[in-house]
Amino acid sequence: MSVIIDDTCITCDACLQNCPVNAIVDDSDNPTGENRYYVNPEKCVECVDHFEDPQCAAICPTIGCISWDMPFTKEFDAHFLNAEVYKLGTKEGVVKSPAFKEKKYRTDIPLELRGVGKEVQVEPEELNEVG
Ligand code: SF4
């Protein structure tokens, strides 16, 4: 991954429509069985080469629902092999973990902001009251 959807998802369908690489599945197809949408980490490219920012988060009405996960690179192979969180697809019996194939990720997002619930979409600053 890249980005991860948490349990505040209201299953509105907006992100699924917006993903340029069809990485998102709806709640009925969520391989973890949870009642929320799910990003297939082996497909998500953090919108690199498609858009300036992750389009799922840009359209999500639930601020904070989508956060940064670790880059889908070999360095984090064990992270994505955690079957309690991810259900990776397979190809001819081989699990499509980062060791199988790495994905692009946003190099401008530092590692310390990843995997700690750092939301992709930032809440607008409250307007200062005038007067
Ligand atoms: S960050 Fe981009 S590629 Fe990844 S799930 Fe969201 S819309 Fe799809």
Ligand code: SF4
């Ligand atoms: S846009 Fe946000 S709230 Fe709507 S389905 Fe996607 S993650 Fe859930």
